[in-house]
Amino acid sequence: MMIHTNNYILNIKELWDDVPEEYLSHKERYENAIKKAFIVLKVLRQLHTGNIQITDHRTPTNVYSIQDGIFRNVNPLLIHIGLFWSTIAAQASTEQQAEWLQPDSSMIGTYVQTELGHGSFIRGIETTATYDSTTDEFILHTPRLSAYKWWPGGLGNTANACLVMAQLYINGTCHGLHIFLAQIRDFDTHKPLPGIKVGEIGPKMGFNTADNGFLGFDNHRIPRTNMLMKNVQVLRDGTYVKPKHDKLTYGSMLLTRVTLISDLAYQLSKAATIAVRYSAVRRQSPIKSNEPERQILDFVSQQHKLFITIASSHVYRVVGLWMWNSHKRVTADIHEGNMGQLPELHALACCLKAISSRDASALVEQCRLACGGHGYMMASNLPQIYAYTTAAVTYEGEYTVLLLQTARYLVKFWRLAAEHKPLPQNFAYFEDYIKKNFEQWRNSPEGIIEGFKAIVAGKTKAAYDTLQCNLRNGREFEEAWNMASVQLTNASEAYARSLLCEVFWKETVQLSTKVSKSLAIVLEQLAELYLMYWALEKHGDLLLYSTISRNDIEALQSRYEELLALIRPNAVGLVDAFDIRDEVLCSTLGAYDGRVYERMMEEASKSPLNEDVVNESFHKYIRPVTMKNKL
Ligand SMILES: CC/C=C\C/C=C\C/C=C\C/C=C\C/C=C\C/C=C\CCC(=O)SCCNC(=O)CCNC(=O)[C@H](O)C(C)(C)COP(=O)(O)OP(=O)(O)OC[C@H]1O[C@@H](n2cnc3c(N)ncnc32)[C@H](O)[C@@H]1OP(=O)(O)O
Numbered sequence: 359m360m361i362h363t364n365n366y367i368l369n370i371k372e373l374w375d376d377v378p379e380e381y382l383s384h385k386e387r388y389e390n391a392i393k394k395a396f397i398v399l400k401v402l403r404q405l406h407t408g409n410i411q412i413t414d415h416r417t418p419t420n421v422y423s424i425q426d427g428i429f430r431n432v433n434p435l436l437i438h439i440g441l442f443w444s445t446i447a448a449q450a451s452t453e454q455q456a457e458w459l460q461p462d463s464s465m466i467g468t469y470v471q472t473e474l475g476h477g478s479f480i481r482g483i484e485t486t487a488t489y490d491s492t493t494d495e496f497i498l499h500t501p502r503l504s505a506y507k508w509w510p511g512g513l514g515n516t517a518n519a520c521l522v523m524a525q526l527y528i529n530g531t532c533h534g535l536h537i538f539l540a541q542i543r544d545f546d547t548h549k550p551l552p553g554i555k556v557g558e559i560g561p562k563m564g565f566n567t568a569d570n571g572f573l574g575f576d577n578h579r580i581p582r583t584n585m586l587m588k589n590v591q592v593l594r595d596g597t598y599v600k601p602k603h604d605k606l607t608y609g610s611m612l613l614t615r616v617t618l619i620s621d622l623a624y625q626l627s628k629a630a631t632i633a634v635r636y637s638a639v640r641r642q643s644p645i646k647s648n649e650p651e652r653q654i655l656d657f658v659s660q661q662h663k664l665f666i667t668i669a670s671s672h673v674y675r676v677v678g679l680w681m682w683n684s685h686k687r688v689t690a691d692i693h694e695g696n697m698g699q700l701p702e703l704h705a706l707a708c709c710l711k712a713i714s715s716r717d718a719s720a721l722v723e724q725c726r727l728a729c730g731g732h733g734y735m736m737a738s739n740l741p742q743i744y745a746y747t748t749a750a751v752t753y754e755g756e757y758t759v760l761l762l763q764t765a766r767y768l769v770k771f772w773r774l775a776a777e778h779k780p781l782p783q784n785f786a787y788f789e790d791y792i793k794k795n796f797e798q799w800r801n802s803p804e805g806i807i808e809g810f811k812a813i814v815a816g817k818t819k820a821a822y823d824t825l826q827c828n829l830r831n832g833r834e835f836e837e838a839w840n841m842a843s844v845q846l847t848n849a850s851e852a853y854a855r856s857l858l859c860e861v862f863w864k865e866t867v868q869l870s871t872k873v874s875k876s877l878a879i880v881l882e883q884l885a886e887l888y889l890m891y892w893a894l895e896k897h898g899d900l901l902l903y904s905t906i907s908r909n910d911i912e913a914l915q916s917r918y919e920e921l922l923a924l925i926r927p928n929a930v931g932l933v934d935a936f937d938i939r940d941e942v943l944c945s946t947l948g949a950y951d952g953r954v955y956e957r958m959m960e961e962a963s964k965s966p967l968n969e970d971v972v973n974e975s976f977h978k979y980i981r982p983v984t985m986k987n988k989l
């Protein structure tokens with residue numbers, strides 16, 4: 359059958375709620391979401407097997423984005439689709455993949471890494487997988503409460519299988535973390551298998567349609583061939599065959615960090631669409647007292663809040679794609695046995711995942727604030743987008759922890775520069791900074807990019823000097839590192855910002871040559887706005903580390919305000935161009951037709967508190983108190 363995925367999915371009635379999801383209980387929310395998740399999964403499987411074929415060109419991205427509207431929250435199978443399958447595809451041997459990656463597989467899986475006691479420091483994971491050569495099995499075991507797995511999405515009620523990160527023991531020797539496939543529930547009855555204690559962890563700030571879970575193993579046995587063996591092997595006699603790089607096991611985290619950047623771009627485009635459209639509809643107070651009330655989008659301070667969100671969505675879309683292509687290239691190299699580019703990719707993925715999630719959550723919140731009181735309504739969808747986005751600051755590598763990973767990379771290059779050793783081209787500016795080869799400040803995108811590089815160099819130098827000073831004062835390296843960690847994270851943050859500015863500007867200039875002149879102008883305005891915004895935000899750092907002057911900063915401010923005015927006439931067009939359907943946006947404030955107040959009233963009428971003219975609590979609790987003296 360040929361289908362247009364949008365229309366096909368939008369027409370499946372069971373996927374769309376009559377009762378808004380916020381009025382459901384914790385249990386009902388899950389049950390409602392799981393019903394929908396399996397309808398979506400069936401469609402994805404049909405697409406995969408070719409039983410249905412698509413006529414539009416953007417699937418599965420289409421399916422992925424429509425699901426935001428279907429769940430108004432998160433698909434409980436997100437980890438099954440996004441991490442379970444992809445980890446098998448990347449880390450299982452060819453034979454394992456042939457066995458496990460069947461489109462009609464009975465396995466519903468999840469990715470089980472974090473424990474009650476350890477999330478960030480994964481070397482501290484306590485779950486063990488001990489090889490028993492007499493039976494050719496691994497014994498999975500949870501030695502204590504802190505070793506209970508805690509958090510994995512879909513684990514609580516849905517998954518019947520999982521990929522478990524555990525410490526591998528062979529003949530008493532620990533070989534570190536490895537990934538194992540374990541069945542945890544019966545495929546037919548769905549009851550936990552003997553030796554498995556599994557359940558759901560309870561309500562969260564968001565992600566409440568996903569049954570995040572806990573899991574403990576009591577000497578649970580799995581075949582030896584259930585260890586993911588593409589990069590590393592345990593042979594029948596217990597021989598351990600080492601991987602070519604000891605962090606290949608962390609590959610799924612690397613891939614998800616890269617993927618997340620684009621997902622966050624999409625979340626930003628939703629928030630921007632809602633807030634900009636609402637700001638075009640909403641009128642509040644005149645600008646001049648003798649004039650009619652103005653669209654709030656005409657207030658320059660409102661433009662300052664919103665246009666950076668539009669621009670940031672483009673930045674993360676462009677940089678997400680750039681990272682995706684780098685990941686593809688590096689993965690191909692790894693297949694050929696060349697690990698050389700892995701450290702750089704890891705360093706970039708860490709800081710960009712950290713900053714994209716932090717920026718996205720701050721900007722979504724800014725959009726909510728920009729919608730005044732109405733932005734606080736769940737029906738605006740901004741609170742849900744915020745709850746979803748802010749979780750990304752923590753999961754898949756906590757913000758500070760990831761910035762400190764990138765800092766290791768920066769410090770290595772600074773050490774080379776300080777010791778006057780050869781540097782790769784992309785760090786040549788470290789040497790310039792040391793030699794005080796400062797460029798004359800230019801108030802242009804290129805000038806700002808150079809300025810941001812000077813900030814990276816200056817902050818890395820400051821962190822490095824502190825580190826050295828701590829070492830000279832007799833501290834051990836790890837302690838000295840901890841003492842310098844505020845400065846180290848500052849250097850990483852600056853590095854991420856300089857990358858974002860440089861990649862976005864260069865890609866925009868290139869793209870501009872391929873599109874119409876009028877479109878090129880708007881794209882360049884957005885890119886310039888992004889650079890100016892951050893130059894002004896970081897003007898203190900620029901004053902410290904570059905040759906910028908007070909006059910230059912004033913000129914930047916004027917140009918920034920000019921850009922706001924230039925973008926204003928295109929603002930609604932720019933968010934319309936994100937092309938997000940009303941059914942996906944799920945917002946009373948952001949719908950295409952602009953019927954904001956009508957939709958708000960329609961949504962309010964769905965409140966169960968409006969079902970009875972007089973709620974029964976009046977008779978039970980209110981009247982006895984308020985009428986007491988009059989009876
Ligand atoms: C219908 C639907 C359709 C489609 C859906 C499809 C796709 C979905 C799309 C988008 C995804 C959207 C959303 C995301 C989905 C779900 C998200 C929800 C939940 C998230 C799940 C999780 O959170 S899983 C758990 C994640 N946990 C972490 O991230 C833990 C963080 N900690 C660590 O990574 C590590 O502990 C560490 C890196 C901080 C430290 O590790 P370790 O102690 O072992 O390191 P050392 O100190 O010994 O050594 C550091 C050296 O190792 C190098 N290194 C570290 N990591 C890597 C790596 N990954 N790769 C390469 N190298 C690495 C590091 O550079 C150091 O090297 P040196 O040379 O400096 O020594």
Ligand SMILES: Cc1cc2nc3c(=O)[nH]c(=O)nc-3n(C[C@H](O)[C@H](O)[C@H](O)COP(=O)(O)OP(=O)(O)OC[C@H]3O[C@@H](n4cnc5c(N)ncnc54)[C@H](O)[C@@H]3O)c2cc1C
Binds near residue numbers: 479509753
């Ligand atoms: C919505 C959601 C979904 C999730 N889904 C999954 C999943 O599917 N599978 C899974 O395995 N896990 C999942 N997780 C767990 C997630 O990956 C971890 O919570 C995350 O990696 C952070 O680890 P943590 O909770 O141990 O935080 P902690 O490391 O305890 O962080 C607490 C604080 O300590 C600081 N800190 C910790 N270590 C250091 C350090 N070395 N230096 C400086 N500061 C430090 C942090 O910066 C932070 O401020 C999920 C989490 C959430 C919120």
